[in-house]
Amino acid sequence: MKRLITSATDYAPALDLNPDNLTMQFTGVSRPENVGLFYQQVIDWVADLAEGYNKKMPGTLRVVFKLDYCNSTSQKYILIVLEKILALKNKGLQVVVDWHYDEGDDKMIEDGEDISDAIGLKFNFLPY
Amino acid sequence: MLKTGEGVFLYHKGPILYDTIGYLISELKEKMFEAQVKQAVYKKVLMVMIEALENIFKYHEHFGHNKAIMKSHPPYISIIRQPQCFIVESANPVRKADAVALKARLGFIAGLDKAGIKEMYKQTITNGQFSEKGGAGLGIIEIAKISDDALNFEFLPIDTDFEFYKLKLIIKQT
Numbered sequence: 001m002k003r004l005i006t007s008a009t010d011y012a013p014a015l016d017l018n019p020d021n022l023t024m025q026f027t028g029v030s031r032p033e034n035v036g037l038f039y040q041q042v043i044d045w046v047a048d049l050a051e052g053y054n055k056k057m058p059g060t061l062r063v064v065f066k067l068d069y070c071n072s073t074s075q076k077y078i079l080i081v082l083e084k085i086l087a088l089k090n091k092g093l094q095v096v097v098d099w100h101y102d103e104g105d106d107k108m109i110e111d112g113e114d115i116s117d118a119i120g121l122k123f124n125f126l127p128y
Numbered sequence: 129m130l131k132t133g134e135g136v137f138l139y140h141k142g143p144i145l146y147d148t149i150g151y152l153i154s155e156l157k158e159k160m161f162e163a164q165v166k167q168a169v170y171k172k173v174l175m176v177m178i179e180a181l182e183n184i185f186k187y188h189e190h191f192g193h194n195k196a197i198m199k200s201h202p203p204y205i206s207i208i209r210q211p212q213c214f215i216v217e218s219a220n221p222v223r224k225a226d227a228v229a230l231k232a233r234l235g236f237i238a239g240l241d242k243a244g245i246k247e248m249y250k251q252t253i254t255n256g257q258f259s260e261k262g263g264a265g266l267g268i269i270e271i272a273k274i275s276d277d278a279l280n281f282e283f284l285p286i287d288t289d290f291e292f293y294k295l296k297l298i299i300k301q302t
Contacts, residue, residue, distance in 0.1 A: 010150055031178060033146050036258065069171065071178055072266035076253050107171035107274070114273075118250045 001048045004041065012038055013067060017045045022058045022093075024085075030070035030078075039077035046084045053091050061085060061093055066100040066128070067108065075115060082119050096124065103127040134209045137163075138177075141204040143192060144184045144220075152181065156207070163209070165301070172274045172299045173207060173214050179267045180205060180218035180295065186261050191221040191290065201292045213276070213301055219294040227283055227291045234295075237272050238279045245272045276300045 001019045008014035008028035016025040024042075032038035049061075063085065070078065085095055099112035109125060116123040138156055140148070156177060160170040184203045191197050203220035222230060240248060249269045259265065272279055275297040284292040 031149075031182070069175060069178070071175075071182060072270040073182075073258075073263060075270075076258075076266060079253050080256070102167065104167040105171050106168040107175060110273075114246070114249060115253070118253050 001045075001052050004045050006041075013070075015042065017042065019049060019052070019057075022061045023064065024061070025064040025066070026078075027064075027066045029068045030074035032074070035071070035073040035077055039074075039081060042077075042081050043084055046081060046088075050084075050088055050091070053088060053093060055092065059092065059094055060096055061088065062096045062098065064098045064100070065112070068102070069108070070111065075111060079115055079119055082115070082121065086119070086121065095121070097121060098126055099123040100126045100128050134211065136206065137209045137214070138207040139204070140206075142202050143198070144181055144188065144203050144205075146185060149178065149181045149185060152177065152205070169214070169299065169301050173216065176216050176271050176274050176297065176299065177205065177207065179270050180216065183267050184218065184220040186263060187220060187222060187226070190223050190226075194221075194290075197221050197286060197290055201286050201290075211301075214299045215296065216299065217294065217296040219292060221286060221290045222283075222293045224289055224291055227293065230293065231283060233268065234279060234281050237268055238281070240272070242273075245269060249273060271295075271297060274299065 003019060004015055004017040006012075006015040011029065012032040013026045013028035013030050016023070018024075063082070065078070082097070089095065097116070099116070101108040101112065112123055112125060137159060138152065140152055153174065156174060160173070201221050203218075205216070205218045208215045237245065237248065249266065252265050252269060257265065268279075277298040280296040282294050284294065286292050
């Protein structure tokens with residue numbers, strides 16, 4: 001499967017979804033005009049990963065969010081992406097989520113905490 | 129006497145399209161930087177503004193072509209800075225048919241405490257449902273989460289088909 005890399009825009013985060021080292025990075029802001037279309041490529045990538053995952057690949061998938069802000073619709077899609085990823089646990093894959101936030105940005109911490117609470121997965125909160 | 133940056137901080141009246149939102153985000157960022165507003169407060173005001181504007185944009189197609197309404201009741205957003213808080217007010221025409229459900233939803237959310245709002249957020253973000261316009265149903269909940277006071281809303285009559293929906297909330301600066 002292919003690595004998916006997209007550049008950040010004024011509306012959408014940069015994506016770097018790498019199957020070789022099993023990392024998924026989201027960097028920038030998230031309020032794409034068509035949020036569903038934007039995150040569908042991520043959902044499709046996760047589906048491909050689920051299909052091609054084997055025990056020779058790394059045992060931990062690291063999901064890294066470094067977002068300046070994300071609108072509420074993006075939050076819902078991020079949760080859906082994480083749900084798809086968590087389904088990979090039954091293949092023996094561990095999942096780690098790093099939620100970076102600008103120090104002093106209580107809103108981004110709260111957004112991460114709320115998504116973490118909603119999905120029932122502990123995030124690592126990392127100031128930058 | 130107003131300090132620098134107090135009073136009307138940002139104001140826009142007229143059509144709100146996708147690019148308008150981008151422009152207003154840039155303008156708010158610049159003004160917040162100039163006024164040296166704390167990052168935590170800036171981000172709350174920013175997110176409320178984005179959610180309010182995206183809501184107006186979502187319904188633009190219902191009223192944007194109606195010249196009479198756009199002249200008499202154009203959508204607007206205003207952000208006013210006071211010594212202790214920011215007041216964010218948005219307004220836009222809504223179809224009467226949509227206003228009924230919106231009033232019920234706003235009334236319900238306005239009656240919730242912070243724990244209740246969090247619970248509603250959790251239920252809504254995990255329900256997997258989206259509106260036909262792709263909305264997550266989280267916009268007003270997100271605004272209520274951020275607001276430091278109960279949501280203040282009203283619906284004013286326009287004509288037989290439309291009402292003017294106004295939403296006002298407060299974000300403390302401390």
